[in-house]
Amino acid sequence: MQLLLFNAFNGLIQGVFYALMALGLALILSLNSVINMAHGGFLVIGAYLAYTLAPYLGFWGALVVGPIGAAVIGLFVERILIRPLYKRPDPLYTLLLTFGLALIIEDLTRTIWGAQGLPFQVPAALNSPISSVLFFITGYRLLVVGITMAVMLGLYFLLRYSRLGIRIRAGTLDLETVSALGVNIYLLRALNFGLGCLLAGLAGVLAAGILGLTPPMGSSLIMPSFVAIIVGGVGSLVGSILGGLLIGVAAGITTTYYPAASEAVIYLIMLIVLVIRPRGLLGQEGLFE
Amino acid sequence: MEAAPSRPGNERKTVLEAHDIHAYYGKSHILHGVSLRLGEGEIVTVLGRNGAGKTTTMRSLMGLTTVREGRVQMLGHDVTRWPAYKIARLGVGYVPEGRKIFGNLTVLENLVVPEARSGPWTLDRVFKLFPRLGERKAQLGRQLSGGEQEMLSIARPLLLNPRIMLLDEPSQGLAPLIVQEVMQVVRSMRDEGLSVLLVEQNVPLSLAIADRAYILDDGKVVYSGTAAELGANHELVEKLAGATAH
Numbered sequence: 001m002q003l004l005l006f007n008a009f010n011g012l013i014q015g016v017f018y019a020l021m022a023l024g025l026a027l028i029l030s031l032n033s034v035i036n037m038a039h040g041g042f043l044v045i046g047a048y049l050a051y052t053l054a055p056y057l058g059f060w061g062a063l064v065v066g067p068i069g070a071a072v073i074g075l076f077v078e079r080i081l082i083r084p085l086y087k088r089p090d091p092l093y094t095l096l097l098t099f100g101l102a103l104i105i106e107d108l109t110r111t112i113w114g115a116q117g118l119p120f121q122v123p124a125a126l127n128s129p130i131s132s133v134l135f136f137i138t139g140y141r142l143l144v145v146g147i148t149m150a151v152m153l154g155l156y157f158l159l160r161y162s163r164l165g166i167r168i169r170a171g172t173l174d175l176e177t178v179s180a181l182g183v184n185i186y187l188l189r190a191l192n193f194g195l196g197c198l199l200a201g202l203a204g205v206l207a208a209g210i211l212g213l214t215p216p217m218g219s220s221l222i223m224p225s226f227v228a229i230i231v232g233g234v235g236s237l238v239g240s241i242l243g244g245l246l247i248g249v250a251a252g253i254t255t256t257y258y259p260a261a262s263e264a265v266i267y268l269i270m271l272i273v274l275v276i277r278p279r280g281l282l283g284q285e286g287l288f289e
Numbered sequence: 290m291e292a293a294p295s296r297p298g299n300e301r302k303t304v305l306e307a308h309d310i311h312a313y314y315g316k317s318h319i320l321h322g323v324s325l326r327l328g329e330g331e332i333v334t335v336l337g338r339n340g341a342g343k344t345t346t347m348r349s350l351m352g353l354t355t356v357r358e359g360r361v362q363m364l365g366h367d368v369t370r371w372p373a374y375k376i377a378r379l380g381v382g383y384v385p386e387g388r389k390i391f392g393n394l395t396v397l398e399n400l401v402v403p404e405a406r407s408g409p410w411t412l413d414r415v416f417k418l419f420p421r422l423g424e425r426k427a428q429l430g431r432q433l434s435g436g437e438q439e440m441l442s443i444a445r446p447l448l449l450n451p452r453i454m455l456l457d458e459p460s461q462g463l464a465p466l467i468v469q470e471v472m473q474v475v476r477s478m479r480d481e482g483l484s485v486l487l488v489e490q491n492v493p494l495s496l497a498i499a500d501r502a503y504i505l506d507d508g509k510v511v512y513s514g515t516a517a518e519l520g521a522n523h524e525l526v527e528k529l530a531g532a533t534a535h
């Protein structure tokens with residue numbers, strides 16, 4: 001029983017990272033119409049920036065600056081590489097571009113920081129378990145869940161009540177009409193892309209504290225994050241979160257009984273969802289349905 | 290200045306002028322050199338059969354479809370190939386064909402999207418003009434009736450405090466009473482000094498409120514004149530606009 005809980009909780013943490021990644025991917029997919037294969041790259045950028053800056057800024061400073069750095073680099077990438085491709089309706093162009101970008105970021109990371117894994121030090125106080133029975137629940141893991149929940153809540157309020165968020169939602173439905181109403185959709189898409197990269201960077205920093213840093217950490221998280229979107233339903237942000245948590249926990253639980261299948265189960269869930277409910281758990285047109 | 294009495298529009302200051310514009314969808318050539326002009330405070334209607342190129346003309350003026358050849362001037366600027374949002378910010382409101390309400394957004398959220406410019410049109414004033422929108426401001430756009438959606442589609446660009454309004458078939462699919470209401474709104478916009486370019490299938494109604502009219506056919510202007518002249522020429526209307534004028 002304790003082992004099951006242990007693995008389920010590990011899966012939940014993993015699911016939190018999938019959910020953060022899937023959220024950003026879904027935002028970028030629905031407004032920018034870009035299948036961002038480089039999303040894992042922004043996770044890596046956030047993580048390594050935090051690692052590099054932690055000696056100067058401390059853990060908490062790095063936790064804030066890492067994701068912001070990922071977002072700023074995301075803004076440059078969007079402006080210089082992706083924006084010229086918006087006028088091509090075929091998503092293949094940006095798919096190939098971001099795929100190449102993912103490889104470049106991973107190799108650059110390897111060149112700058114080395115191929116070997118690096119540890120990301122979290123404050124010692126956060127590393128001790130909260131009880132001896134639930135030895136696997138450390139302060140840091142609670143922090144990961146807490147920060148993620150706070151960020152998701154913040155994102156919800158942003159999209160629900162701010163003018164920027166309302167315009168993002170309108171743009172996912174009909175970007176052309178948004179522009180005819182005087183909204184600078186170039187800026188809107190850029191901010192949305194940056195927001196998605198911010199979430200990826202945050203996932204990177206948080207994950208680094210548990211999994212450590214390796215150059216391929218982004219590419220190993222990106223496929224399950226796409227699966228999370230498909231399971232949750234394309235177009236539904238809440239669905240992406242649910243999908244991420246669901247496959248994370250399912251993989252964790254599977255580890256208890258049949259570790260070899262823990263990754264396959266993610267794709268099995270996708271298969272089952274696609275057969276029973278092709279539009280995903282919450283998939284409908286538009287966000288927050 | 291020589292004023293032609295039969296063309297009252299010529300005496301007014303020009304706020305919008307299209308010179309010989311050409312537009313394409315992919316490889317198909319849709320507009321073959323459309324020229325038209327809108328004077329300040331005028332209502333000008335653009336008529337034509339289905340597929341004549343009315344919507345493409347409006348989209349080209351608004352910067353949504355690329356003008357490959359020719360020029361578009363608005364409010365003293367050459368706006369050819371400007372992005373739509375810059376044209377809108379100049380003070381050009383656009384009511385698209387099919388209304389294009391954001392169905393998953395509430396009425397109020399639909400009204401928050403436009404880049405509001407200062408002027409007489411505020412949310413309060415919009416709700417005064419369209420009380421039903423005020424009553425339904427928490428409802429989703431897709432839950433509105435066709436008439437209410439049309440009101441919302443007109444209300445959105447009004448918040449830009451435009452000087453020019455481009456309306457693409459605002460009466461489409463609406464009950465006659467609602468159509469009257471919409472036309473009344475168009476008339477009151479003009480009375481406030483807006484210049485209105487109105488695409489319509491409902492020929493008698495649009496000729497009744499317009500000062501001048503153009504007829505498009507196969508991507509070309511085949512007639513231009515005063516609305517009164519055209520209204521008197523039933524045969525011509527029937528032949529070119531595919532509708533009767535009585």
Ligand SMILES: Nc1ncnc2c1ncn2[C@@H]1O[C@H](COP(=O)(O)OP(=O)(O)OP(=O)(O)O)[C@@H](O)[C@H]1O
Binds near residue numbers: 314317319337341
């Ligand atoms: N997206 C598109 N792709 C290709 N061809 C198009 C597209 N939209 C319109 N067309 C074609 O362009 C021509 C002009 O269409 P347009 O919509 O401008 O006509 P319209 O006068 O507005 O017609 P309606 O009265 O039906 O609204 C038509 O032949 C139409 O088939």
Ligand SMILES: [Mg+2]
Binds near residue numbers: 343344345386
């Ligand atoms: Mg049309």
